[in-house]
Amino acid sequence: MSIVHDLSCPVIAAPMAGGPSTPALVDAADAAGSLGFLAGGYLGAEELVAQMAETRAARFGVNLFYPQADPxxxxxxxxxxxxxxxxxxxxxxxxxxxxxxxxxxxxxPTDRFAAKLDAVCGAGKERRPAAVSCTFGLFTAAEVDRLHASGIEAWATVADARAACEAVDRGIDTLIVQGPGAGGHRATCTVAEEPGTQPLADLVAEVHRSTGGAVPIVAAGGLSDAVSVAEALALPGVVAVACGTALLLSDEAGTAPVHRAALAGAPxxxxxxxxxxxxxxxxxxxxxxxxxxxxxxxxxxxxxxxxxxxxxxxxxxxxxxxxAWAGTGVDHVTGGSAVSILRRLSGA
Incomplete structure (x- = not known):
């Protein structure tokens, strides 16, 4: 059973590469009874290890960008x-x-993926992530096995049912199904493809049907208020949701001042x-x-x-x-502590 079933707060702090995701934000998610993800994209292996060492959460996740084809x-x-x-x-x-x-x-094009995969798999028990997710591609079956052998769950971020089915076939533990309202990059498996515009509810239903409910689903994309979170949690197969934009103005986020300024006025x-x-x-x-x-x-x-x-x-x-990456729920974004934001989103 995936750790996603054990969360007392079903609102995960999604990884946001480039600064917003911080060890402090991950710790806050843990304090709220949820799970926070460090954003490994763009980081070197040493930087990622340093962030893992700084985190004090009992458990946390790490997101990696999957290697791309050479242009x-x-x-x-x-x-x-x-x-x-x-x-x-x-x-x-x-x-x-x-x-x-x-x-x-x-x-x-590799975003130093191999070195970072080595880093998370080789981390000591105290600082080893509970889950590692991938974006821009799918872990191979061998990589999934390696993560499992290291005591780490393998998660996949997908934007369509085809990728979801392929990820399940490779042994993935949890699917993060990302709808069109998501802020930042969509989780397409190739650079050239245009992401679909299928509403999140329809996409989740299709993924659940196509995969036969084989693994739990984390719904993501445009979820920045308690109403949209509750609606997403009621979708078939969904055990938790992942929110990023909703946390951009939190005290613990590393969101740059210019980014915070750009979010003013519900743009x-x-x-x-x-x-x-x-x-x-x-x-x-x-x-x-x-x-x-x-x-x-x-x-x-x-x-x-x-x-x-x-x-x-x-x-x-x-x-x-x-x-200034942001999702469609940007008009609901507020400041304050990440713990209070996560609890508000979960309806607690």
Whole structure:
């Protein structure tokens, strides 16, 4: 039986890469009777180990980005063309457009997955995660077996029934079913595919039917108030929900000041490839509205080009060029302690 059945608070603190997820947020989720996830995406193995060591939660999860295919020459050429169109924005942010080749060389399609998998499997018993989830792909059956041999549950984040069935066939313990309202990147298994728009309730029902209810489901995407959480918990096969956007303004979240500012006033959110090359939902800006279909579907190369721009925007407070990821439930987001937010969401 998965640990998801043991949670006294069925609202999981979803992993949010790039800063919002912190050991303090994970600890708060544990204190609320839930489970918090460290966001391993973009981190090096040593950084992830340091965060695991800092966590004091009795149990916690870790999310990893699954390795992506290496881009071909044509794809990289398209990214270079995209970067040329951003040169004026780079200069406005104090960046040298001549650094683009260096940024592209730093792009790692594997996101150092192997080293991080080694780190979580090799962690001492006290700091070993209870569950490790993957996004942007599925663990192989051998990787699932390795996690199990290390005493770790293997979870998969999916955005369609096909991927859910494949994950179950590989021995996954829990499915995180992510609907179209989710903030940040959708859990598509390939870069090129466009994520579906099937409502979360319909998607969960299809996944439950397709997998025969073989494993518990964690519903995710656009759940930022007690009503939507209760509705999701009533869906077939759902044992818990995962909320990220709802925690962005919490005291324990590492959400950048520019990100917090962008969330003010219940902004409109859109799905865009503009900031990374992968479909992701964030606050609509003139930039996301302007680039449209001109963004090449090449990840992580586009992300490598945009990362310095996003970082510079964060330092200057430029909410247009900063990727303020947020889900459709952003109008319900409030500040305060993560424990109080999680309890409010669960109806406690």
């Amino acid at each position: 071909d020459a044509a794809d990289l050429a398209a990214v270079v063309d995209y970067a040329r169109g951003l040169e004026h924005r780079m200069r406005q942010l104090g960046l040298d457009p001549g650094r683009v080749p260096d940024w592209l060389r730093d792009a790692d 409109r959110t859109v799905v865009t490839r503009a900031y990374s090359g992968r479909p992701a939902r964030g606050v609509a800006t003139p930039f996301t509205e302007g680039v449209g279909a001109d963004v090449p579907a090449v990840y992580p190369a586009v992300n490598a080009v945009m990362r310095p721009l996003r970082a510079a925007a964060g330092h200057t407070g430029d909410t247009e060029m900063f990727a």
